[in-house]
Amino acid sequence: MSFVQNLPFISIILSLFSGPFSSILSGKWAKRVNYTVMLLIGLMNLLVFQFVLQTGESYVYMMGHFPAPWGNEIRVGVLEAFLAVFFCCIMFLCMIGGEKDREEYVESGKMNLYYIMVNLLLCSLLALIYTNDIFTAYVFVEINTISACGLIMIRQNGRTLEASMRYMIMSLLGSGLLLLGICFLYDLTGQLLMSNIKEAVLQVSHLPEYRMPLMVSLGFISVGLAIKSALYPFHTWLPDAYGYSTVSSAAILSSLVSKGYIFLLIKIFYRVIGFDIIEKSKVIHILFVFGIAGMIMGSLSAIQENNIRRMIAYSSVAQIGYIYMGFGLGTTAGFTASIYHIFSHAATKSLLFVAASGITDASGDSTTFSDLTGAGFRNKLAGIAFTVGSLSMVGFPMFSGFISKILFAQAAVGHTYKILPTFIALAISTILNAIYFMKTVIRLYTPDKKNKGRCIRIMDEKRKSLALLLFIVLNFILGLSSEPIIHIIEMGLGMIA
Amino acid sequence: MNVVNLLQNYEEAVAMILFGIGFSNLLLQKNLIKKIVGLNIMDTATYLFLALKGYIKGRKAPIVVGGVQSVKAYINPIPSGLVLTGIVVSVSVTALMLSLTIRLYRRYHTLDLDEISIRLRREGL
Numbered sequence: 106m107s108f109v110q111n112l113p114f115i116s117i118i119l120s121l122f123s124g125p126f127s128s129i130l131s132g133k134w135a136k137r138v139n140y141t142v143m144l145l146i147g148l149m150n151l152l153v154f155q156f157v158l159q160t161g162e163s164y165v166y167m168m169g170h171f172p173a174p175w176g177n178e179i180r181v182g183v184l185e186a187f188l189a190v191f192f193c194c195i196m197f198l199c200m201i202g203g204e205k206d207r208e209e210y211v212e213s214g215k216m217n218l219y220y221i222m223v224n225l226l227l228c229s230l231l232a233l234i235y236t237n238d239i240f241t242a243y244v245f246v247e248i249n250t251i252s253a254c255g256l257i258m259i260r261q262n263g264r265t266l267e268a269s270m271r272y273m274i275m276s277l278l279g280s281g282l283l284l285l286g287i288c289f290l291y292d293l294t295g296q297l298l299m300s301n302i303k304e305a306v307l308q309v310s311h312l313p314e315y316r317m318p319l320m321v322s323l324g325f326i327s328v329g330l331a332i333k334s335a336l337y338p339f340h341t342w343l344p345d346a347y348g349y350s351t352v353s354s355a356a357i358l359s360s361l362v363s364k365g366y367i368f369l370l371i372k373i374f375y376r377v378i379g380f381d382i383i384e385k386s387k388v389i390h391i392l393f394v395f396g397i398a399g400m401i402m403g404s405l406s407a408i409q410e411n412n413i414r415r416m417i418a419y420s421s422v423a424q425i426g427y428i429y430m431g432f433g434l435g436t437t438a439g440f441t442a443s444i445y446h447i448f449s450h451a452a453t454k455s456l457l458f459v460a461a462s463g464i465t466d467a468s469g470d471s472t473t474f475s476d477l478t479g480a481g482f483r484n485k486l487a488g489i490a491f492t493v494g495s496l497s498m499v500g501f502p503m504f505s506g507f508i509s510k511i512l513f514a515q516a517a518v519g520h521t522y523k524i525l526p527t528f529i530a531l532a533i534s535t536i537l538n539a540i541y542f543m544k545t546v547i548r549l550y551t552p553d554k555k556n557k558g559r560c561i562r563i564m565d566e567k568r569k570s571l572a573l574l575l576f577i578v579l580n581f582i583l584g585l586s587s588e589p590i591i592h593i594i595e596m597g598l599g600m601i602a
Numbered sequence: 603m604n605v606v607n608l609l610q611n612y613e614e615a616v617a618m619i620l621f622g623i624g625f626s627n628l629l630l631q632k633n634l635i636k637k638i639v640g641l642n643i644m645d646t647a648t649y650l651f652l653a654l655k656g657y658i659k660g661r662k663a664p665i666v667v668g669g670v671q672s673v674k675a676y677i678n679p680i681p682s683g684l685v686l687t688g689i690v691v692s693v694s695v696t697a698l699m700l701s702l703t704i705r706l707y708r709r710y711h712t713l714d715l716d717e718i719s720i721r722l723r724r725e726g727l
Contacts, residue, residue: 240684247691251698258702263709263722270702270715274637277695278628281644284688285621288648292655297680 109156113181113235114166116146116189120228124221132216139220140200143227147193154186158593163600165237178298180237184444184597188234188368192361194579195451196227199360202459202572203353210260210351222255226357233365237299239287239377242369246283246333250276253362256354257346268345275342279332286325290377293318299376310382320386323378327388330370334363336392336429337399340422344410347418347458348472355414356458359421360451367428367447371440374432375601384435393433393523397530399426404537412472413465416541417457420498423534424450427513430530434516434523437598442512444594449497449505449583456576457494463487463569464549468558474548476556481549484561488549490573495542497580500535505583510535512591613654620647634703634713638696645692649685656681 123142127135157163163182170176200223211219229249236242250273258269291297293315294305309315332339347355374383383389403422410416424446431443461472467484468476481488497504510531517527563570583590608615624647627640656678664676703713710718 240687244687244691247695251694254698254702258705263718263725266702266706266709267715267718267722270634270699270706273695273699273702274628277641277699278625281621281625281628281641281648284645284648285651288652288655288684291652291681291684 107156109152110164110166110181112149112153113179113186113189113231114168116149117179117228117231117235120146120224120231124224124228127217127220127224130217132213132220135217135220139223140197142224143193143197143200146227146231147190147197150186150189150193153181154183154190157181157183157186157600173298174296174301177241178237179235180300181235182597182600183593184601185234187593187597189231191448191451192230192234192364193227195360195455196223196357198572198575198579199353199356199455199459201568202455202576203351203356203462204568205566206352206462212261215259219256219259222252222259223357225252226256226362230361230365233369237376238297239290239299239302239373240297242372243280243284243287246280246366246369249362249365250280250333253358256358257350259354260349260351262349264345264349268342268349271342272346275339276333279329279339282325282329282332284329286322286329289318289322289325293322299372302377303379306377306379306382310379319378319382320388323383323386323388326373327370327392330366330373331392331395331429334366334370335422335425337395337402337422337426340399340403340425343422344406344415344418347421348412348415352458352462355418356455359418359458360455363421363425364447364451367425367443370432371444372601374440375598380437380602389433389435391433392429393435393526396426396429396431396433397526399423400430400530400534401426401537404534404541408537408541410541411474413461413474413477413545414458414472416545417454417461420457420538420541421450421454423538424454424498427509427534430527431513431516434520434527436516436519437595438512438516438519440598441591441594442509442516444598445512445587445591446509448590449509452505452576452579452583453494453497456490456573456580457498459569459572459576460487460490460494463561463566463573464491467561468556474545476558477545478548478551479553479556480558481546482552483556483558486563486570486573487561490577491549492546493577493580495546497584499539499542503581503584505580505587508584508587614651617647617651617654620644620650623647632714632716634699634706634715637715638699638703641699642692642696645688649688652681652685652688 120142123138127138163180166179168177225248229245232245233242254269254273257272258265290302294302296302296305335343347359400423403419403426407416407419410419428443428446431439463484464477464480464487465472467480497506500506500510517524621644624640624644628637628644631637658677661675661677664679710721
């Protein structure tokens with residue numbers, strides 16, 4: 106066994122322990138530790154990615170001394186390693202992009218607590234990505250929820266307190282259902298490791314008395330994770346949570362936390378239940394319907410919104426709808442498109458949140474649209490970044506959103522009766538996206554002499570400018586050279602089962 | 603046939619009914635404390651279900667007293683371990699919810715979540 110194979114485990118443990126370690130540090134040092142750990146973990150996972158890409162097959166890492174049916178395991182494939190690297194990059198950029206905003210809104214004595222939450226969040230995301238044990242996944246889902254709640258309420262006003270309460274309530278409903286689904290699965294199969302459950306499921310799935318319980322547990326798990334990742338009817342907590350927390354919290358929550366749950370669902374579909382059963386089950390039809398409803402309703406709510414942060418938050422609801430619609434197609438092409446959209450949405454939504462904070466800074470900290478007029482001239486880089494993000498969300502060619510929309514359309518083509526609803530929903534949602542994003546961009550570039558907002562030059566906030574530039578570059582990379590990434594996703598989906 | 607099945611497995615049925623009660627309380631109650639009570643009922647129902655599934659009639663907990671007996675003397679310890687882990691999770695989540703409730707109560711002097719939303723809107727925050 107080569108040393109590189111240990112790195113996923115080391116990265117989980119490193120981020121887990123740097124959390125408590127930060128509690129005894131001052132805010133400044135906690136920040137340094139946090140940034141170093143994030144970069145280090147990104148680098149380590151890059152090595153792992155390269156290793157798995159070279160060997161061309163996934164490997165199982167045994168935790169402790171007990172072999173398969175009893176011990177705990179980590180399983181690493183191409184997609185997992187790539188996702189880990191990508192999450193580290195996005196999280197790092199979100200953190201440096203929101204640095205100034207954090208110092209403004211978080212009490213100075215409590216700054217290190219913020220970094221504890223970020224470290225724990227990173228740890229739980231990595232564990233969700235890598236783990237091969239379904240109960241470990243449940244425990245880390247809860248850690249993820251608690252640290253995300255901490256990230257929301259660290260900016261203290263009534264709104265964030267109420268938002269984190271609502272977030273906790275919906276999340277706990279979701280994790281209750283998830284736990285019950287996992288208990289059913291354990292009851293049916295007697296196994297906790299994902300690959301072993303699949304073997305047992307394959308043995309019993311053709312027996313009529315097992316069909317119903319299997320579907321019930323699959324339903325519980327899907328609905329539980331859908332609630333936690335804010336699929337349409339369960340999105341009520343989302344606008345407040347994203348709209349009023351600090352910028353880095355909002356960016357991390359929208360682009361990473363919900364994606365962690367979605368990736369867990371993908372793993373459960375492929376590795377635990379098996380794709381053949383998923384294809385025939387009716388659960389994916391339900392996900393399809395709610396995904397389409399989310400695409401349209403999320404955009405409609407975003408159009409009515411008068412607050413730029415909340416508008417971006419509602420747009421997240423629509424984008425999560427896209428991802429679930431891809432699952433609902435029930436083909437490998439649909440899943441590929443969904444995973445590509447995970448990447449594209451993560452890169453774009455965090456860009457939009459950070460750019461929006463630059464825009465509101467240049468408009469006297471106001472988030473209402475009437476005060477934002479002409480902000481694109483006052484803060485040039487944030488204006489450009491917001492435009493790039495908007496074009497990507499709308500699906501303009503050259504940007505990442507365009508590729509994911511093409512992939513969704515291609516995936517739908519092979520389908521007999523889902524092709525029409527998919528195309529109609531894609532068309533309507535694109536128009537709605539264009540309405541609210543272009544409305545904002547036009548407002549940003551309408552000159553307004555009376556506005557008293559201050560001008561911010563690129564060199565005034567070096568770190569935020571750097572983060573915005575890197576986000577823009579990332580968006581172009583995803584949009585212009587999508588072939589290798591799609592190849593990685595297809596290879597990873599082959600390895601995941 | 604189905605009714606007989608249900609009566610024979612009445613423990614599981616009770617666990618599911620309790621889960622439903624807890625779930626709907628957590629979702630629908632206005633009062634925050636009642637919501638938290640609902641959360642605990644829901645979690646406990648899951649643990650009841652797990653513990654039932656791990657128990658085999660006439661066998662003991664796998665704790666060795668006076669030499670190891672045959673495998674058939676003990677129950678499966680894994681569900682009990684899962685219940686313990688689950689209890690730890692639900693205790694910490696409950697503590698977090700309660701502390702949030704205290705914060706909200708100090709600020710708004712009410713436990714009604716809808717009332718808090720109305721006041722927030724009036725504050726124009």
